[in-house]
Amino acid sequence: DAMVIQNPRYQVTQFGKPVTLSCSQTLNHNVMYWYQQKSSQAPKLLFHYYDKDFNNEADTPDNFQSRRPNTSFCFLDIRSPGLGDAAMYLCATSVGIFAAGVGNEQFFGPGTRLTVL
């Protein structure tokens, strides 16, 4: 089945130690998104790629970076994790073309739960 896969599902890192989260998709979608979600809150968009075009949200800290080496894979790098970065990180994809009859549904992966010690 076509899907969005995130690895690992659970990640523990130490304060200040760089960490990379991985996302892959078999949907061949143009757009890949990274969201941060804290308890009892809505997902917060960090950035997204439309193909190779990177789009950062204005309030995303510089501590968060992303790479998309090809259509299928996208990585979230947290350069120096702080305690406040502990959260669920969600990857999503969408077709990215808004046309008649085509919605912009986003397909989410299962998420990576990041713990910062």
Added chain:
Amino acid sequence: GESVGLHLPTLSVQEGDNSIINCAYSNSASDYFIWYKQESGKGPQFIIDIRSNMDKRQGQRVTVLLNKTVKHLSLQIAATQPGDSAVYFCAENSGGSNYKLTFGKGTLLTVNP
């Protein structure tokens, strides 16, 4: 650890009852709306969507109603089951060249057996 989150609006229903979850959206230019279901520890899962040229759309046990005049969206779940217990998010998209979604705050639905 994580910062303390906001308390979600909650809805508690008995198994078998109908549930109605409401959402007020912000952008009058939005023309596409989605409801997502998120179970604990999982990613959001698509339930149903609706375009602004419609005011009602039905799926299996779910109905979405859209009132553009007051910018209100609702999700109705018929014969609610324990497996429906989750957080429900509405999301809007303003279309055109903007394919990003703006999420609402979410509602926690608890179904009591």
